[in-house]
Amino acid sequence: MISLSQITKLYKGAPRPALDNVSLEVDKGEFVFLVGASGSGKSSLMRMILREDVPSSGSIHVLGENLIGIPNRRVPHFRRSLGVVFQDFRLLPNKTAAQNVAFSLEVIGKSSGLIAEAVPDVLRLVGLEEKANSLPSELSGGEQQRVALARAIVNKPAILLADEPTGNLDPSTSEDIMALLDRINLSGTTILMATHDRGIVDRGRKRVIELSQGKIVRDESSSGYEVK
Amino acid sequence: MRANFVFTELGIAIRRNLSMIVSVILVTFISLTFVGTAGLLQQQIASMKTYWYDKAQVAIYLCTKNSPQDICPQGEASQDVQSTITGRLESATLKPYIEQYYFENHEQAYQTFQEEFKDNAVAKYVTASQLNETFWVNLKDPDQAPIIIESFSGLSGIEEVKDQRSYLDQIFAILNIGSLAAISIAGLMLFSAVLLISTTIRLSAVMRRREIGIMRLVGASNFYIQLPFILEGVVAGLIGSLLAGGAIFAIVSFFVQGFLAQQLPFTSFVGVTDALTLLPGLLGLGAMLAGLAAFSSIRRYLRV
Numbered sequence A: 001m002i003s004l005s006q007i008t009k010l011y012k013g014a015p016r017p018a019l020d021n022v023s024l025e026v027d028k029g030e031f032v033f034l035v036g037a038s039g040s041g042k043s044s045l046m047r048m049i050l051r052e053d054v055p056s057s058g059s060i061h062v063l064g065e066n067l068i069g070i071p072n073r074r075v076p077h078f079r080r081s082l083g084v085v086f087q088d089f090r091l092l093p094n095k096t097a098a099q100n101v102a103f104s105l106e107v108i109g110k111s112s113g114l115i116a117e118a119v120p121d122v123l124r125l126v127g128l129e130e131k132a133n134s135l136p137s138e139l140s141g142g143e144q145q146r147v148a149l150a151r152a153i154v155n156k157p158a159i160l161l162a163d164e165p166t167g168n169l170d171p172s173t174s175e176d177i178m179a180l181l182d183r184i185n186l187s188g189t190t191i192l193m194a195t196h197d198r199g200i201v202d203r204g205r206k207r208v209i210e211l212s213q214g215k216i217v218r219d220e221s222s223s224g225y226e227v228k
Numbered sequence B: 001m002r003a004n005f006v007f008t009e010l011g012i013a014i015r016r017n018l019s020m021i022v023s024v025i026l027v028t029f030i031s032l033t034f035v036g037t038a039g040l041l042q043q044q045i046a047s048m049k050t051y052w053y054d055k056a057q058v059a060i061y062l063c064t065k066n067s068p069q070d071i072c073p074q075g076e077a078s079q080d081v082q083s084t085i086t087g088r089l090e091s092a093t094l095k096p097y098i099e100q101y102y103f104e105n106h107e108q109a110y111q112t113f114q115e116e117f118k119d120n121a122v123a124k125y126v127t128a129s130q131l132n133e134t135f136w137v138n139l140k141d142p143d144q145a146p147i148i149i150e151s152f153s154g155l156s157g158i159e160e161v162k163d164q165r166s167y168l169d170q171i172f173a174i175l176n177i178g179s180l181a182a183i184s185i186a187g188l189m190l191f192s193a194v195l196l197i198s199t200t201i202r203l204s205a206v207m208r209r210r211e212i213g214i215m216r217l218v219g220a221s222n223f224y225i226q227l228p229f230i231l232e233g234v235v236a237g238l239i240g241s242l243l244a245g246g247a248i249f250a251i252v253s254f255f256v257q258g259f260l261a262q263q264l265p266f267t268s269f270v271g272v273t274d275a276l277t278l279l280p281g282l283l284g285l286g287a288m289l290a291g292l293a294a295f296s297s298i299r300r301y302l303r304v
Helices: A042-049 A074-081 A097-106 A111-125 A141-152 A170-188 A199-204 B002-016 B017-056 B080-091 B106-116 B142-152 B165-207 B208-219 B224-263 B272-301
Strands: A001-011 A019-026 A031-035 A057-062 A080-085 A159-163 A191-192 A206-212 A217-221 B058-062 B096-102 B134-139 B158-165
Touching: A001 A042, A019 A042, A019 A057, A019 A217, A031 A042, A031 A170, A042 A057, A042 A191, A074 B208, A080 A141, A097 A111, A097 A141, A097 B272, A111 A141, A141 A170, A159 A170, A170 A191, A170 A199, A170 B106, A199 A206, A217 B134, A217 B158, B002 B165, B017 B080, B017 B165, B017 B224, B017 B272, B058 B080, B058 B142, B080 B096, B080 B134, B080 B142, B096 B106, B134 B142, B142 B158, B158 B165, B165 B208, B165 B224, B165 B272, B208 B224, B224 B272
Parallel strands: A031 A191, A031 A206, A080 A159, A159 A191
Antiparallel strands: A001 A019, A001 A057, A206 A217, B058 B134, B058 B158, B096 B134
């Protein structure tokens, strides 16, 4: 599903590579925590998988696409199979929750009939059917992240990338979001989640990949935030 | 849905960026008005050329007793000169080029002169003998005037052989300079319009960078992302060119037809139909330039 082989990424002017000879495989339906200090390369890795950036060397295949050789015009289509959520939610402030979700379908040319059906469904799935017509400013942080999650999964992506999705949330709200992510994962979506949240990783007992200075220093299944 | 979405986005973009859009419209309007004016001048020149070149003749002026001594030493041209000229015009060498010719004697020249200058003081002082007797020659092809000029210049008893088109060419040269000036101004203005559109579109893109970021993440195609911006430019360009078309139309109907044509009744001027033929070109040029400027600017701003 996701396959990286000896990926190295050098940014101009940086003293050391952001990613240094990274190889990993993620299978369909897995839930993987990506941990490590700031600057350890988690975000760079996510950017490679999203094809926002290409590695300086190595090879990377996601969902059967060779992301080194993929022509630019095919990149948008490739991204439709991926969902992404961020720490800062990235909702459009002048659109309601439902409109924010609908927007992501509108811009890929989905029919209004499909949108009218899919948006309420996914809002119900994230528990926000009551707040469909609220603006982001009227929602709590947890609710905003749920809207962002709804937007990320409304097109039924095979992979969900979550870049510190609980970074701005209090612990109990974070637990709600994790429960939601677990449900999404159980429905078959592969999830790769970068996080600093020790409690969440320790309680999850899932596969953990730890990066340090651009290298993978640990890759264990059913692990915790730190090596015991 | 797709079209609906694109037009909604376009509406939002235009409302947010209104003052820049208005400036794009104005610059496009002014520059295309200059383009249209240049086009009108060219049409005017063309219509005057077809009208006057057909009428223009080669005039063979015979010597009078008042002609300069060095050109006409023997004074008034004799009957012999007239028959020599008639003979040459009728000869096998020249006849094929000539449509028709006629001779105007002193008395006829005087009549014509009195008619043309009847409100002018000079009419009172001119006598018939001061006016040249003239052979007026119409050519089948006006471009072949040099043949006539060469065959008669220097013949004794002839004061001058003149292609009347040379007078017209001066007028056309002035009109041409006018239209060149209009085109140069139009070029500069269009250049600034293109720069202004690029800036406007980039500004619009910066203002909507959140939307663009999300569109890219969820996999909207470049076409979908770029279309509202390109349309924003095209709409501004089209409104500007419509205004320019209106201005050209107004110039023709109020100034040219309403004023000039009344003042100079015997000249054929460009009309409303000529202005209408310019309109599609103006609209096309405005929309195309704006679209291309917007497209190249948004492409530089947005990469996959």
